[in-house]
Amino acid sequence: MSRPRFLLPLGIVVALAAHPVAAQRVELQVTLSNDTLVDGRLIRLPQVRTLNLLAGRWGQALRNSLPLRLSYQIEIWRSRDGWIDQYEKTVEWGIVVRHEALFDQYTVTTPRARGAPEVSLATWEALDRYLSRERLILARPGGRGTYYFHVRLEVTTLSEDDLEELERFVRGEGTDPDRDRNPANRSVLQFLMRMTGGLQSERVEQRTEKFVVR
Amino acid sequence: MRRPAWRFIPWGTLGLLLALAGPAAAQEPPIVIDPDAPIADSLRLSAPPPEVVEQLLTVHNDSATTRFLGTFVLPAGSRLSGVVSLFRGMLVVGGQITGPIQVINGDLWVSATGRIEGDVIVTGGRIRVDPGGVITGTQRSWSDPAPVYRNTVGKLALRERARTVGDLASTSRSFYTAGISTTLYLGTGGSYNRIEGLPIVIGPSFAHEATPTVDLRLDLRGIIRTTTDPTRIRDRYGYDARMELVFGVPARAVVGGRLRSEVVPIEEAPWSRTEAGWLAFLMHEDPRDFFQARGPEVYLEAEPVKGVTLLASLREDEERSVRATDPISVFRSGEAWRPNPLIDDGTYRTLRLGLGWDSRNDRVDPTSGWLLRGDWEYGVSNDYAPVTLPRSIRDPLPENREYHYSRFWVDARRYARFDPDTRLNLRVVGGGWAGGDPLPLQRRVSIGGGDLLPGYGFRARDCSSPRYVDPAGPALCDRALSFHAELRRRTGLGLLYRLQRGELTELDRIFGFDKAELVFFLNSGTAWLAGDGPGKVPSNRIPVLREWATDVGVGLDTGGLGLYAATALSGDEPIRFTIRLQRRF
Numbered sequence: 001m002s003r004p005r006f007l008l009p010l011g012i013v014v015a016l017a018a019h020p021v022a023a024q025r026v027e028l029q030v031t032l033s034n035d036t037l038v039d040g041r042l043i044r045l046p047q048v049r050t051l052n053l054l055a056g057r058w059g060q061a062l063r064n065s066l067p068l069r070l071s072y073q074i075e076i077w078r079s080r081d082g083w084i085d086q087y088e089k090t091v092e093w094g095i096v097v098r099h100e101a102l103f104d105q106y107t108v109t110t111p112r113a114r115g116a117p118e119v120s121l122a123t124w125e126a127l128d129r130y131l132s133r134e135r136l137i138l139a140r141p142g143g144r145g146t147y148y149f150h151v152r153l154e155v156t157t158l159s160e161d162d163l164e165e166l167e168r169f170v171r172g173e174g175t176d177p178d179r180d181r182n183p184a185n186r187s188v189l190q191f192l193m194r195m196t197g198g199l200q201s202e203r204v205e206q207r208t209e210k211f212v213v214r
Numbered sequence: 215m216r217r218p219a220w221r222f223i224p225w226g227t228l229g230l231l232l233a234l235a236g237p238a239a240a241q242e243p244p245i246v247i248d249p250d251a252p253i254a255d256s257l258r259l260s261a262p263p264p265e266v267v268e269q270l271l272t273v274h275n276d277s278a279t280t281r282f283l284g285t286f287v288l289p290a291g292s293r294l295s296g297v298v299s300l301f302r303g304m305l306v307v308g309g310q311i312t313g314p315i316q317v318i319n320g321d322l323w324v325s326a327t328g329r330i331e332g333d334v335i336v337t338g339g340r341i342r343v344d345p346g347g348v349i350t351g352t353q354r355s356w357s358d359p360a361p362v363y364r365n366t367v368g369k370l371a372l373r374e375r376a377r378t379v380g381d382l383a384s385t386s387r388s389f390y391t392a393g394i395s396t397t398l399y400l401g402t403g404g405s406y407n408r409i410e411g412l413p414i415v416i417g418p419s420f421a422h423e424a425t426p427t428v429d430l431r432l433d434l435r436g437i438i439r440t441t442t443d444p445t446r447i448r449d450r451y452g453y454d455a456r457m458e459l460v461f462g463v464p465a466r467a468v469v470g471g472r473l474r475s476e477v478v479p480i481e482e483a484p485w486s487r488t489e490a491g492w493l494a495f496l497m498h499e500d501p502r503d504f505f506q507a508r509g510p511e512v513y514l515e516a517e518p519v520k521g522v523t524l525l526a527s528l529r530e531d532e533e534r535s536v537r538a539t540d541p542i543s544v545f546r547s548g549e550a551w552r553p554n555p556l557i558d559d560g561t562y563r564t565l566r567l568g569l570g571w572d573s574r575n576d577r578v579d580p581t582s583g584w585l586l587r588g589d590w591e592y593g594v595s596n597d598y599a600p601v602t603l604p605r606s607i608r609d610p611l612p613e614n615r616e617y618h619y620s621r622f623w624v625d626a627r628r629y630a631r632f633d634p635d636t637r638l639n640l641r642v643v644g645g646g647w648a649g650g651d652p653l654p655l656q657r658r659v660s661i662g663g664g665d666l667l668p669g670y671g672f673r674a675r676d677c678s679s680p681r682y683v684d685p686a687g688p689a690l691c692d693r694a695l696s697f698h699a700e701l702r703r704r705t706g707l708g709l710l711y712r713l714q715r716g717e718l719t720e721l722d723r724i725f726g727f728d729k730a731e732l733v734f735f736l737n738s739g740t741a742w743l744a745g746d747g748p749g750k751v752p753s754n755r756i757p758v759l760r761e762w763a764t765d766v767g768v769g770l771d772t773g774g775l776g777l778y779a780a781t782a783l784s785g786d787e788p789i790r791f792t793i794r795l796q797r798r799f
Contacts, residue, residue: 075634085633091249111253114246134244150634
């Protein structure tokens, strides 16, 4: 078997893949805080800012009284130059945004937020400004060395059809085990969902620069 | 450039001080998130538990309940007595209500003049009590809505869970009466195949909560096969009846009994059930072989600790050969199907023990953790009619004594990441004869094609012999073992997928994908006959590495749907392309 034949499928794969992806509509900005002494160590903390959340379909969904759920995950990685990076742990938190029609106000619930975990806002502009505010995440690397954070945000609407899946998520049981038994079904389902109703969620990711914990 | 200044502060004031000292202080201060902080019950983002949902339905549908649909305002000075239930809207209480209240997927607002003398339940919303307003009873609320809907006769019913693709070709109706939940089901029974065509499954299932921690389930399913077997060896109809006791707290366990008559596959490999079904329906290629199993089974499944599963099963099956029929396919429908091989017909009593450990972080798309599964099976028969095979493949089976065999199967997977975008996945899978007499035909194995060795043809290692020609090409090996490694790199590349002003074009939405993974993989495996003699490998050994089949390949995985190309490193095999509907493993 000649090598050029083997390169053909690789070329096809690369050609198919070489299509630039446009920027995601929801924008995630992740920066690092100043050095801070915590438990005898100098660390930097991730600062997360979510922009353009209400500009498109998510804003439309909220106006239609569908609550929005923002699920954040921060993976803490230890960088080992020239070798495999070491995954340390993941911290998670979430935000739920609701429109309360009778009071004509918006409620933002952030259960892990210090101070005011639930905030009511009277106007769309105030809501947009509040959601765009910087969040400082108390995510602490476990040791010393060079680290970075990988931040993932998934935006979904909370519909009743999604409830069973979310029930499991809330209970910490993962996804529907019946679906897990057949991931091929899931792939086809995603395809059909795209045909019938478009994507049900949006995911964006960002990584911080590396920093040293001393 | 890192800022030289640092601060020494306790966690409690960290956010505030950082906000004041940092550059963001010129704007609004940051909101501090503590992922380890406990969550107040009132803020817990939770769904109502099943018993609450059941209570909501019962109360709302009770004819004695005062029901409201949508927002209702009880003005100041007004009085209402009895059980009140409101669905979807807001209940504004300015007057007085004497009795329990439930608001399903809405809000409750007790104004300054309002008074409720009774317990309150709210799902999918909140309770707001203005200064001066009074609720004398208990208050319970869940932020997530209850999964209920209003049916055509105005009663509330439980909403079915989101449907899988398998469910799309099915329908079911559930109702609840006298403490028993009944579901009537009509759907397809698994995947398309050349024995049954597309089996249709129909029947009721019943569930009853015997105690708060024990459920009793009865599942009665009939199977209608859409193709006809002219030989009438295969039954036209099948069935699967189960009764289970499900223990839920604190560790999950299921004790059950089952009576079945089913057409079951000999090997699940080389494709998953769904992929095999699509392959048969579209391309007229059915990669699996089947036999009919009919008989009773008792079983115990348990999850004593999270992630650890135990299985014990005892069954007595009449196992019978079935022949391929002629179901339609989209392409090459005029060609003949590959025959379905004969098995060693007989009645087998089988004890099966299984052990599993799953520490993966995600069952669908794992990036870390282990999955270990092991099965051991012991089979006995006094009534069987073996297929005669050459001695080079299998010694004659005993004629004047009980026939028994044991078989094992192990599947070990490790998922790890080098960095957030690069994963390494490893898998070792294999098993086969473990002891006793030689394996019956329906327990034998092979390797080649599909997900195990995609660079080789279908059943490239099937242990066939020139002295035994079977157009069905059955799997004849005693044992198989394979090793798989794949490196996945998320590329950040996409196809057609754009988000423009919040909308996707139809074409983009259907065929586009985002951040596909480039997959490089290596597989190596073999299957062999165990024992003494030419062409066999001693029972306590595995074949030398030079006898293993190895392939390498590359692919693009778009999130379940993947295109792969693989080439064998030995033999004169062409480059093979495969389309997968799921991750490789």
